[in-house]
Amino acid sequence: MLMATSFIPGISHCRARSLPLAPAPEKIRRSNRLAGRQCHLAVGRFRAMVQQQTFQGPSAAYAREMERLSAKESLLLAFRDAGGFQSLIGGKTTEMQRIDVNERIVGLERLNPTARPTTSPFLDGRWNFEWFSAGSPASFAAKFVFERSPATLANLLGLDLLLKDGYSNITANFRFFNSIESKLFLTTKLALEGPMRMKEEYVEAVLDTPIVSQDAVPEQLKGPFGQATGVLEQLPLPIRDAFANGLKIPLSGTFQRMFMISYLDEEILIIRDSAGAPDVLTRLEGSPGSTQSDAVMSEYES
Numbered sequence: 113m114l115m116a117t118s119f120i121p122g123i124s125h126c127r128a129r130s131l132p133l134a135p136a137p138e139k140i141r142r143s144n145r146l147a148g149r150q151c152h153l154a155v156g157r158f159r160a161m162v163q164q165q166t167f168q169g170p171s172a173a174y175a176r177e178m179e180r181l182s183a184k185e186s187l188l189l190a191f192r193d194a195g196g197f198q199s200l201i202g203g204k205t206t207e208m209q210r211i212d213v214n215e216r217i218v219g220l221e222r223l224n225p226t227a228r229p230t231t232s233p234f235l236d237g238r239w240n241f242e243w244f245s246a247g248s249p250a251s252f253a254a255k256f257v258f259e260r261s262p263a264t265l266a267n268l269l270g271l272d273l274l275l276k277d278g279y280s281n282i283t284a285n286f287r288f289f290n291s292i293e294s295k296l297f298l299t300t301k302l303a304l305e306g307p308m309r310m311k312e313e314y315v316e317a318v319l320d321t322p323i324v325s326q327d328a329v330p331e332q333l334k335g336p337f338g339q340a341t342g343v344l345e346q347l348p349l350p351i352r353d354a355f356a357n358g359l360k361i362p363l364s365g366t367f368q369r370m371f372m373i374s375y376l377d378e379e380i381l382i383i384r385d386s387a388g389a390p391d392v393l394t395r396l397e398g399s400p401g402s403t404q405s406d407a408v409m410s411e412y413e414s
Contacts, residue, residue: 186220187220187392191213191242194213201254226377231307234378238274240272240273243391253284253296271284279300279315283296293322294320297318299318311369312369312371314367315363317360369386370385371384371386374390379395380395381395
């Protein structure tokens with residue numbers, strides 16, 4: 113009777129030990145007690161192992177954050193492998209490099225930590241253009257420079273963006289003949305259209321007064337440069353003041369566009385226009401304060 117009960121399919125030794133049994137020899141009773149202790153020890157080890165894995169294992173939020181940081185690093189490396197800003201401006205970026213960069217942009221956008229970027233405190237600040245599309249104000253600034261000078265004579269050194277109080281101010285730094293440096297300031301007005309969507313309208317462009325580095329001027333050009341400087345000094349004072357304050361070009365009503373902020377954190381800003389083309393910017397200043405960081409982390413957790 114004992115042997116038949118012990119081998120019923122689906123009943124473990126632990127369950128079998130609790131069934132009523134006929135009197136058995138001492139050897140069988142000792143075997144049953146040993147099996148019971150082994151069952152309790154095995155269950156205890158299993159519970160301890162599960163508790164240890166739950167305590168030490170990474171949480172879902174931690175794993176997502178590590179994935180996000182890895183995606184950011186991957187995108188920055190893709191910019192470097194593609195030749196950076198100068199390669200993009202010069203048209204030297206290959207199709208494969210563009211695809212690689214766009215693929216990594218999409219991968220980072222999927223991990224956007226900011227639910228409402230248009231109202232986030234991280235949006236304000238000074239940003240540097242790393243990547244831009246044909247419809248971007250950065251592209252407008254680049255065309256403004258190169259359409260007025262042969263590409264062999266002009267060199268666009270960089271583009272940065274200041275976002276503050278509902279306005280964006282883009283600064284294009286360029287150099288002519290490797291000796292004349294100037295800046296183009298492009299101002300646009302921003303309007304909030306939703307938690308991720310904004311409207312941008314051009315206001316004006318200001319061409320700053322060129323600064324000539326005499327040491328960098330070639331010998332064969334120093335004579336013409338000296339004559340041009342003398343002519344400017346002989347101009348009437350109002351005209352000289354106008355040149356000193358820069359050349360203003362009104363742009364109100366000429367161009368506007370809608371764009372969406374698809375990614376925003378303390379270091380990277382990604383904007384997509386209505387055609388889906390991305391602009392990628394990195395922060396020029398230090399990370400915002402702890403108050404702003406806490407605000408964005410709350411959005412991430414929500």
